[in-house]
Amino acid sequence: MYEARHERRGGSFTLVRLAMLSLAVLLIVGGLAIGWLPGPGGFIAIFGVAIFAQELYPVAWLSDRTELLLRDAWSWFLSLALAAKAGLIAACLALTAGALYVGYQIV
8 A cells, every 4th residue: 555655646755745744643642642541542543653654664564564463463362272262361361460560559
């Protein structure tokens, strides 16, 4: 998608591209700022990263590689036996609870 968009615009740095990058940064910063509040605030940052990826090749490449890695991890998880899935989920929950407890104790 990045290549088609880049070719269509001629590869130049235009005002539209600058506006899109500004919007992406605004969404990322805004999403991170309000992500801790209840509601969909954190998801706003994901939209900012998606817009950023449309404008900059390194971000597009990194987004594609991350998607492939997550797909492979999900396929691996689905191939596990039920007991292994339960153990992995329990370990992740225990690690999360431990991290939250440490964070609570620090604050």
